[in-house]
Amino acid sequence: MTIADIARRSGLSPATVSKVLNGRPDVSARTRLVVQEALVGAGYRRRGSLEAPPLIDVVFNDFDSPWAIELVRGAAAAAQAEGLTVAFTALSEGDERRIWFDHITSRGTRGIMLLLSKLTERQRGELAARGLPFVVIDPTAEPGPEVSSVGATNWSGGLAATKHLVELGHRRIGVITGPPELLCSRARLDGYRSALETAGLAFDDDLVLSGDFRMKAGYDQAQVLFGRRRRPTAIFAGNDLSALGVLRAARDAGLRVPDDLSVVGFDDIPLAEWSTPSLTTVRQPLIEMAAVAVRILLDSSGSDESLGRRVELATDLVVRESTAPPG
Template sequence: MTSPQPAETRTRGRSAQTATLAEIAREAGVSAPTVSKVLNGRADVAPATRARVEELLRAHGYRRRRAEATRSPLIDLVFHELESAWAMEVIRGVENVARETGLSVVLSESAGRLTPGRTWADQVAARRPHGVVLVLSGLDQSQRALLTSRSIPFVVMDPAGDPGGDVPSIGATNWQGGLAATRHLIELGHTRIGAISGPTRMMCSRARVDGYRAALETAGLPADPGLVRTGDFHHETGYRQGLELLRRPDRPTAIFAGNDLQALGLYEAARELGLRVPEDLSVVGFDDLPVARWVGPPLTTVRQPLTEMAEAAARLVLDLGRDEGSAAATRVELATSLVVRSSTAAPPVL
């Protein structure tokens, strides 16, 4: 985690310290305690003053020194949405690290927006956690500046979009996972293999489908665009897109479902059409949620080590907090692995 930092980052770090709190105050035409109040997220500052001070903090790349920053024994965990069974695995990972280090976890949800609201950033600034782990959720420029000026480190887990080269992030080898899932189906003898992707705005779902295409191409199989559908990682679209794929006259004999919930929706579509898994249709999921073992038939899936990824993200953000200079570009991808259960078999003899 403590890789050598590029020279560029160190230089930026030094220049950031040139403006002091007193200089910011002078330039803003306010007292130093007022700047301090803004930094501490106190409510008793006029909105216009606050905006002016924030703007100057950002312009000067002001960064609070360690000694000034008294931290609460908290770590913030922010989700894009709490709907998924997925979220629990992540919470458990962050909770494990928090318990080891005597911290408590503050949980919030950006409620369907991909960046948390302005109020959220103010609350974080006010409670001064040791760090922030963002799950499938990015920060805009002003939010990043706000956290940086308070010396609150952050790490993005499994980025939905391109987090930018200098944002530390923890992901999984999504492309490799899509490749492994599809190669498994090819090795079983399938040649018409469909896919249901997650939302295209998420890098992880793009990477999975690209891995699927790479497997087809390297095996010399045609990639039929009609066999690739876009979902949203929920059960419902697995069902709907599954029905469309399976009602085609040239239906696929195997489908890479993008994630486990979509695989369960696909199971339902198959049942409705009287198709048996795996005799008539092979299905591969992605994630390996607990439920993958429990469904009938137990699901072949690509295991994503969600709890370990969350642990790594929490440890990284605490590392960054201990050594402020090391906020260098850090991108870690943990390995995915294929777990073969009972939802995949050789294609039916037609």
């Protein structure tokens, strides 16, 4: 089954078929469609499958967070073990999505790993037609069943963090979530809610604020919480970065952590161990998550089954210095 066969089937030249396969621009939409049908119909595969470029693409929104860094590092390590390199694309705010996508597909890749990002329906289709796998880490919305994704047990993590605070004796526990549209933010919040329920504590809307996973948000929202009539004695931050913002806000407000305020983060970035005070947090195995994602990409690279896989790795509460019984 060669390119020439496809060309004959579809009444076009081998050159044109090649262009479609490589996402070249000088093919009309109609022709492209005809070729793609012929490709699928004939079950075409490149001959030596070794031609696939030894690249794995990691794409993320410009959040320059340690969280992303850890994932990239994990991906790089896993890729290197397979003789692959990680190429990475940071999407800045206003970026037209087409740009990076065209870029990656025209250059070729072994698979695409999306951090917190989403593909358009069109893009999904194009990838499927070319047999390029992709996997989402911490998907934004509930992804379809045919989309592979990797995450952590966010709900359990939120539960564990809150339970820890409750067991220390805290009754008023503030929350600063991540962006509400993210699945992981919502799961963590639900874990919090569930822990309160189990403990027989009321859920108070006034104590729940949303942030964006950055330090500044943690800082600002912590100040809001400090201004509440009855100040919470503990804060569960959506991630470590905002938890660090909370620590900072506490210091500026003259509150001692953990004596006057307990703080729990989420992620366990390397910094959490070195902040002052060191941060109690819910550890996500980011390195492993990236490794799993790479494995999914490589596995699904060969096979045609379009059934997605959903993997959730376990989280782990790491107790350090930022939590204590309320003063």
